[in-house]
Amino acid sequence: MLRLPKFRLEEPTTVEGATALMAEHGEDAMVVAGGTDLWPNMKHGLFEPKVVVSLKRVEAMRGITVDEDGSLRIGATTTLAEMAQSAPVQASAPALAQAASLVAGPQLRTMGTAGGNVMLDTRCQWYNQTHFWRKSLGYCLKKDGTVCHVVAGGRKCVAAASNDTAPTLMSLGATLAFASADGIREVPVGELWKADGIWNKKAERSEILTEIRVPKQAAGHRGAYGKLRDRGSIDYPLFGCAVRMDLGEDGAVAGADLVCVALVARPLRIKRVEELLVGKTPGTEAFDSAVQEVADLAYAQAKPMDNIPGDAEYRRELVPVYVRRTLQAAARGEGPVHHV
Amino acid sequence: MxxxxxxxxxxxxxxxxxxxxxxxxxxxxxxxxxxxVYADDIQLPGMLHAKTLRSPHAHAKIVSIDTSKAEALPGVHAVITGKDMPIQYGVIPWTPDETALAVDKVRFIGDEVAAVAAIDEDTANAALELIEVVYEELHAYMDPRESLERDEPQIHPNRKNNNVSKHVELEFGDVDGARKASDVVVEGHYEFHGSTHTAIEPHCAVAKVSPEGVLTIWSATQISHYVHRALARVLEWEPQKIRVIQPCIGGAFGGKSDPFSLEFCVAKLSQLTGRPVKMLWTREEVFYAHRGRHPMSLDYTTSATKDGKITGVDAKILIDGGSYSSFGLVTTYYSGQLLTGPYDFPSYRYDSTRVFTNKPPCGPKRGHGSVQPRFAFECQLDEVAEKLGMDPIEIRRKNFHGEHTKTVNGQRITSSGFMECLDKVEKGSGWTERRGKLPFGRGLGVAGSMYISGTNYPIYPNEMxxxxxxxxxxxxxxxxxxxxxxxxxxxxxxxxxxxxxxxxxxxxxxxxxxxxxxxxxxxxxxxxxxxxxxxxxxxxxxxxxxxxxxxxxxxxxxxxxxxxxxxxxxxxxxxxxxxxxxxxxxxxxxxxxxxxxxxxxxxxxNTPTLGGDYRGGTIGASPAYSFTAHIVEVDVDEETGRITVPKVWCAHDCGRALNPRLVAGQIEGSVYMGIAETLLEDHKVNRFGLHSGPSLLDYRIPTAIDTPEIEAYIVESLDPEGPYGAKEAGEGPLHSAIPALANAVYDAVGIRLRELPFTPAKVLKALREKREQESKAGGAAAAMDRHLGTH
Amino acid sequence: MRVLTLDVNGDRLETAAPDHWTLLEVLRYKLGLTGSKQGCDKGDCGACTVLVDGKPVLACLTLAAEAVGSKVTTIEGLRPAHLEGGGTGVDPVQDAFDRCGALQCGFCQPGMMLTARALLNENPNPDRTEIQKALSGNLCRCTGYTQILEAVETAIAESTESEPPRPAWTQDHPHVREDAL
Incomplete structure (x- = not known):
């Protein structure tokens, strides 16, 4: 059996206990919540922390509450299954519920957490492999090596952000609360990312994501998530896109956003989406042609690479298709866009 | 008797x-x-755990191996290398080219080099890291065409025909003459990719050696007897001192047919340590063990008369065998021998060459050797029908070779329920009412096939x-x-x-x-x-x-x-x-x-004497043949290229169904596996010679939600030779699923897919090419109209 | 190494294991509960599925230490629980899997049956799509899932006293509903 490397497990019961452990052990420690990302990565020899701090027994980090102002507070160790099935999430942030419902397979959603999906390590076909495999390859830029096998001569790791919920949270304008020994700091999720596949987050590895806050959306909020993958379950996205579409009282688009994932190291917001869609009313020809323009924009801006498994050319070809279908689904109040 | x-x-x-x-x-x-109790469920007192060191190079000479540091690690009880068991073996006695651990050279990334027995897996893994191997890299062959053309370096030295593993060329009747006299000729090139068994249980073996020198081995094998023989040969033990037990096994599909390195290693390590030894392969190691479907490049020509009678079939096949022979001799014959039913071929020729490459070795996967040619031929038959304006089911009925007959290559056919198979799927699918009337993107395709119920070739010659x-x-x-x-x-x-x-x-x-x-x-x-x-x-x-x-x-x-x-x-x-x-x-x-x-x-x-009177004529000679017909319905999304299969109808003639539910299970499992390798699975090796994704995440086998609805029909043409008239059910119903799907795609969107697997990218490309051709043709027609209009 | 007190199939069991041992390793190699299988090493196949507090999770990606304080149910626990609940024979899901031919090699099926049991506990009358989705994290290589789905539907039919599925091949075979053994 593929074995986990040896480590010591710590199981704090409070956020303060967890941050103290992270401060104490510094770079020797890593946090784990659901373990659906970290344990396979550790079995692959990608991380060898001496201490693993499990957040499973931190009761305060779990659960979904609705604030008086209508915003959602999602504890970071709330499972993806809970988030997908949560009535408040389905009602006020449908795209988030949809995205959570399409992460991996049923058991992994029961184990995997809301925070874990945000903090998911980037993925690459040259990286998510066993130590034997990577050693035979001669390693890669992201781990133990100096060469990028995706971009010839590439100096910057281009492993792909592959978290289904991240683009959704960006489209919803969510903020993240990070705890450390220094206290709590809040980060708008859109500002979390950097274009570095080795570590694509502007956060210390020792910081603990404790809570996700989704602000109350506009009255006419619509949202949908579209996910391309080979199988109807288990697989990571080959491409994902999250749509926010706020309809005004007149039924026309008042605000919109489109964020894509499984392309490069960070989730990618497509530019100029709102200006193309605002004022267009779903069901009209003007709306349909605006949607097509957005799809073309996405095609121009989103350029899948040979980082994750799957034909990059094909993935690119599917960008406008999934973008268009997801925009239309959002307009109809439907979704997710997924082949099964 | x-x-x-x-x-x-x-x-x-x-x-x-x-x-x-x-x-x-x-x-x-x-x-x-x-x-x-499966193999890994066995725990014996004092049992050690063994692990295998594998080659990181696709093709290399082993210059030296130093195991001293590994041996010195506390908890390590024994380390072995190729020199401990240098005798070659192979499941086919004529082609013994494997050793339990590599001797002198390695032939693919993942080839076994050394093994360690230690108190637990963690210690054994740590010891592997301490073994120092010096390699001298050699040119690695990734393309079978290169293996055919290039002589040096040889993957298996001292063979007469360089990197060719096996070549078979046979002709029955006058193929060229038949072609000249025919009304319709269809030619085509087909590519069949590799796929692997993916039994959910990884390979595992446990051995113990008694003080009296009796070896008991529990192994997840589907052929205990050849493991027994191979152990005796390689360990140089008398066979009566070896006891082979197959515990409950977690799936096989052909992937546990060969004797494997781990069986020899646990035996040897147990002998050396005096303790029971277990080796359980990781999922990654199972991908390296492989022995899966051979990739084949197939050139086919089918000729027919204008009333749809096949007059000749001409095949040239290049088979990528990977790094060892395994069952390759049989594979090479099967690629030709098993195509000659359920239709009458007045003439037939095949020229099959299996070559070695530096990839995980191929072997027998469900429908061994005959799934690939069946794909090519059944697609061509569809094209012949189209050219003649015939219904694809009709052309199959027209060419049925009947019962109690002989094929062009001398195989004795006894019972055949093929016509009833066609009737069942035709009726069940609503073929007559629905085909041609479905909206664009939706289609039905049909194909038929035949398979053996064992053969009279016992692999090693004997009268027992x-x-x-x-x-x-x-x-x-x-x-x-x-x-x-x-x-x-x-x-x-x-x-x-x-x-x-x-x-x-x-x-x-x-x-x-x-x-x-x-x-x-x-x-x-x-x-x-x-x-x-x-x-x-x-x-x-x-x-x-x-x-x-x-x-x-x-x-x-x-x-x-x-x-x-x-x-x-x-x-x-x-x-x-x-x-x-x-x-x-x-x-x-x-x-x-x-x-x-x-x-x-x-x-x-024992089988009666069967087979054609020529070299290789007994290979594929079965006491009874099963017959299958498939109709596959597809839904092709023109925008995404994704092929969805809502339903498959499969009728299989298994002779008497001794337990109909078990027969239905075999039909359904076969259909599933055929559709899976058509649409999803691809056992690929990348440009570095590494398996592109040796895991159940990256090698994508369908989940419950990806599997079509399968309607199985059991046809019982009671066979005079079978037990109460029974024949086989486990492999036949895979074959024609693949070409039936290909033919359904043509019916749905008018593209002939000839290269497996049918990924959405290939579908989109083919649709684009079709549109370009149509617009060219449309443009030409418009130009012609204009031209005519001026007069 | 730490001493773990685990609640497995209703028994409080003490065992000792290093921190990096998974629940699957402890169940199989420390407690001898080998019904939970290992197929892929790392969360891709579902063969190691066990119920933790009634929910299907992957034992290969759960540390044994993390299961302390939870109720773990393995395949070995279904029959005793059924008997304790006043039933006879085996759990209806196990019986239906056996009767419907869902157990070919049987290797993936402990995980599959536990997932099915959890589904029916939560939703006693799911439709086919719901069953397929619920089982979509458990890979099977033998059956093409067909007889598995029939088994789950048979178990549902029995509990809801409705008609069990009648696959096409049974139309010609009058003996399929007979279960003499």
Missing amino acids: AARDIHGIEAPWTEFKVVGKSHRKIDGMAKATGEA PQAGIQLKVDRSGLVTVFSGANDIGQGSNSVVRYIVAEELGMDAADVRVIAADSDLCPVDLGAYSSRVTFMVGNATIDAARKLRKKIVTALAEKWEVPEARVRLIEGRAIDLEDTERSIPSREAFEIAEARFDTLGSTGAY
Whole structure:
């Protein structure tokens, strides 16, 4: 059996206990919540922390509450299954519920957490492999090596952000609360990312994501998530896109956003989406042609690479298709866009 | 005496009491409750855990191996390398080119180099890191075309024909003449990719060596007997000092047919350490062990008359064998030999070449060697029908070769229910009403196929039975069957139980089966080539009838009635003319034991002499052939290129269905596997010679939600040779799923896909090309219109 | 190494294991509960599925230490729980899997049956799509899932006293509903 490397497990019961452990052990420690990302990565020899701090027994980090102002507070160790099935999430942030419902397979959603999906390590076909495999390859830029096998001569790791919920949270304008020994700091999720596949987050590895806050959306909020993958379950996205579409009282688009994932190291917001869609009313020809323009924009801006498994050319070809279908689904109040 | 001479298709008495019904499996409850013991469930006192060091190079000479640091690691008990077991072996005795661990050179990334036994897996893994191997890299062959053309370096040195593993060229009738005289000719190039078995249980073996020098090995193998022979050869032990036991096995599909490195390693390590040793491969290692579907490049030409009669088939096939021979000799023959039904070929030629490459070795996967040519040919038959404006089912009916006939390459055909198979899928799918009337993007496709029920080629030449059974009758009322056969989940032990219960008129629950333990059971050649139900079934009938004879004789004597009046039925022995006279089986056994002494019997089966009178003519010569027809419905999303299969109708002629539910399970599993390798699976090696994704995440096998609805139909053309008329069901129903899907795609969107797998990217490309051609043609037509308009 | 007190199939069991041992390794190699299988090493196949507090999770990606304080149910626990609940034989899901031919090699099925049991506990009458989705994290290589779906539907039919599924091949075979053994 593929074995986990040896480590010591710590199981704090409070956020303060967890941050103290992270401060104490510094770079020797890593946090784990659901373990659906970290344990396979550790079995692959990608991380060898001496201490693993499990957040499973931190009761305060779990659960979904609705604030008086209508915003959602999602504890970071709330499972993806809970988030997908949560009535408040389905009602006020449908795209988030949809995205959570399409992460991996049923058991992994029961184990995997809301925070874990945000903090998911980037993925690459040259990286998510066993130590034997990577050693035979001669390693890669992201781990133990100096060469990028995706971009010839590439100096910057281009492993792909592959978290289904991240683009959704960006489209919803969510903020993240990070705890450390220094206290709590809040980060708008859109500002979390950097274009570095080795570590694509502007956060210390020792910081603990404790809570996700989704602000109350506009009255006419619509949202949908579209996910391309080979199988109807288990697989990571080959491409994902999250749509926010706020309809005004007149039924026309008042605000919109489109964020894509499984392309490069960070989730990618497509530019100029709102200006193309605002004022267009779903069901009209003007709306349909605006949607097509957005799809073309996405095609121009989103350029899948040979980082994750799957034909990059094909993935690119599917960008406008999934973008268009997801925009239309959002307009109809439907979704997710997924082949099964 | 071979059982084939004795019994036929009928029930032992007027009607079947057990056979033909959907009974539970003999091991079902053990599996349902988690009690069933698989290889990795075995824990022995003091057991060590072994791990394998593998080559990081696709092709390299081994300059030196230093194991001293690994041996010095606390907890390590033994380290072995190729020099500890240098004798070559191979499942085919003519091509022994494997060693338990690499000697002198490695031939693919993942090839086994050394093995360590330690107190636990963590220690064994740590020891592997301490073994120092110096390699000298060699040019690695990734493209079979290069292997064909280039001489140096040779992957297996000192072979006469460089990197060619096997070449077969055979012609029956006059193919070129037939082509000249034909009205329609279809030519095409087809690419069939590699796929692998992906049994959910990884390979595992446990060995112990007693102080007296008896090796006992438990292995997840589907062919215990060849493991036994290979162990004796490589370890240089007398075979009677080796006991091979196959515990419950977690799927095989051909992937556990070869003797594997781990079996030799645990035996050797146990011998060296005096302790039991287990080796469990990781999922990644299973991908390196492979032995899966051979990639083939196929050039086919089919010629026909204008009324749709096939006149000739001409095939040239290049087979990528990977790094070792495995079953490759047979694969090469099967790529040609098994295509000659269910249709009549007046002429046929095939030229198949298997070459070595520096990739994981290919071998037998469900439908060994014949799935690839079937794809090419059934697609061509569809094209012939289209050219002639014939219905694709009609052209298949038109060319049916009939029953009790001979194929162009000399194979004897007995029963065939192929026409009924076509009828069933035609009716079930609503073909007549629906085909051609579905919206664009939706389509139906049909294909047919034929497969063997074992063959008369026993892999190593011998005159002994291919299958053996022993029965022991206990005065408690229990009958124990000792079967050499490997039950790999298909239910062979269950079938043995049903047959004994039928013949001895017993409650089936009172028949127990002990199987695949070489100390206890007679030899059976193993679970491959769809031979088990056919051959072991016949052997079981043979043994049971001998025993029944004794019991009936004893009762007739005791009751002073003619034997014809004695019947064993439903757990009792009765006098047919005096119904008051009725005793439980147990008492009948006591009477027979008193009369004949301790009761037992043996039964055996061997095939009749079969096959064409030419070199290789016995390969693929089966005592009976199964037949299949598929209709596949597809839904092609023009924008995404994704092919969805909402439903598959598959009718399979398995002869008599000894247990219809188990037959349906084999049909459904075959259909699933065929569709899976058509659409999703791809056993790829990347530009570095590394398997592109050796995991169940990256090698994508369908989940419950990706699998089409499957409507299985059982066709029973009772075969004079089979046990009660039964034939095979485990492999045939895979074949035509693939071309039926390809033909359905053509029906749906008008593209002929000739390169597997049918990824969405390929579909989009083909659709684009079609549109370009149409617009060119449309443009030309418009130009023509304009041209005409000016006059 | 730490001493773990685990609640497995209703038994409180003490065992000791290093921190990096998974629940699967402890169940199989420390507690001898080998019904939970290992197929892929790392969360891709579902063969190691066990119920933790009634929910299907992957034992290969759960540390044994993390299961302390939860109720773990393995395949070995279904029959005793069924008997304790006043039933006879085995759990209806196990019985239906056996009867419907869902157990070919049987290797993936402990995980599959536990997932099915959890589904029916939560939703006693799911439709086919719901069953497929619920089982879509458990890979099977033998059955093409067909007889698995039939088994789950048979178990549902029995509990809801409705008609069990009648696949096409049974139309020609009058003996399929007979279960003599």
